[in-house]
Amino acid sequence: MADTNQPAASITRIPLSILDLAPVVLGATPADSLKNTLDLAQHAEQWGYHRYWLAEHHNMPGIASSATSIVIGHVAGGTKKIRVGSGGIMLPNHAPLIIAEQFGTLESLYPGRIDMGLGRAPGSDQLTARALRRGPESDGQHFPQQLEELRGYLNPGPGASPGRVRAVPGEGLNIPIWLLGSSGFSAQLAGQLGLPFAFASHFAPDYLVAALELYRSSFRPSEALKEPYVMIGVNVFAADTEEEARRLATSHEQQFLKLIRGQTGLLNPPVDNMDELWSPHEKAIVRKQLSITAAGTKETVRERLDYLLSETQADELIVTSQIYDHGARLRSYELLAEAAGER
Structure with a gap:
């Protein structure tokens, strides 16, 4: 039974953040996508969003954030105060020293504003994963050891060898590390290490509740974090009418439909009738995988997000909106900020 002494879960009481997948839309280029990314980040800062994260994906023509x-x-240099980070860097794709140096450089350039979100998936198909991960230790199974190595470069500790390899910039800098996941592996590891945890519920909703329970039950306080801290991913499509919001969401549904068919491609314009594009079976799969979605007017979106917060007790929401038209995408985030009140 819920504790009636606790305030009702609401987007007015928690930070709202953005996960930008840097969509490359049909008829545009990656250069256009990166220009739009900075424009969105600048607007997000004005609207009061807390952080702005970008994701590592490879061999995907519709996503421009591979580097x-x-x-x-680019985003941190074009903004002033919003936190900027990775949602996430796929650590097994890289030598931990390289990531320590890259994020050490970012933190040195933009102090107090950089987040390091880490995942263990390849961020692409298996053929591309083999092109990225050239050693047997890069299959994702060694993620805990790679994470330990990375943390050692940033905070070597008093007993570290004077002759060790050092991350410069990086060593001694306070760069928050998040673990990202869509299953129980990273949830449990984040809890054991006392790190904040972000769950990819925007495309993997089935294990959401179980993963959060595992994270919280395994949590051990650390220097980084005294209590569990959870952020969950949500797809949001907000517009001035219910019909327009649902129509905007069809671009994302088309993109996910391609994925389950084993295809990639650019982000397509919205359509009036998805039933002309998918089979009933495909529709069921896409709708299930994208069930953590809020689409509608700002009132509808707020009601849906408040419900998700009441069910998960998440400490923060990170929103992604794969919307074809950049103006409509800006409007969606503006409406969400309005729904959350004066932020």
Whole structure:
């Protein structure tokens, strides 16, 4: 039974953040996408969003953020106060020393504003993963050891060897590390290490509740975090009418439909009738996988997000909005900020 002494869960009481997948839309280029990314980040800062994260994906024509650290620097350099980070860097794709140096450089350039979100998936298909991960230790199974190595470069501790390899910039800098996941592996590891945890519920909703329970039950306080801190991903499509919001969401549904068919491609314009594009079976799969979605007017979106917060007790929401038209995407985030009140 819920504690009636606790305030009702609401988006007015928690930070709202943005996960930008840097969509490359049909008829545009990655250069257009990166220009739009900075424009959205600048607006998000004005509207009071807390952080702005970018994701590492490879061999995907519809996503422009493959060189994630560079795009983070682009966004941080074009904004003033919003936190900027990775949602996430796929650590097994990289030598931990390289990531320590890259994020050490970002933190040195933009102190107090950089987040390091880490995942263990390849961020692409298996063929691309083999092109990225050239050693047997890069299959994701060694993620805990790679994470330990990375943390050692940033905070070597008093007993560290004078002759060790050092991350410069990086060593001694306070760069918040988040673990990202869509299953129980990173949830449990984040809890055991006392790190904040972000769950990819925007495309993997089935394990959401179980993963959060596992994280919280395994949490051990650390220097980084005294109590569990959870952020969950949500797809949001807000518009001035219910019909327009649902129509905007069809671009994302088309993109996910391609994925389950084993295809990639650019982000397509919205359509009036998805039933002309998918089979009933495909519709059921897409709707299930995208069930953590809020689409509608700002009132509808607020009601849906408040419900999700009441069910998960998340400490923060990170929103992604794969919307074809950049103006409509800006409007969606503006409406969400309005729904959350004066932020």
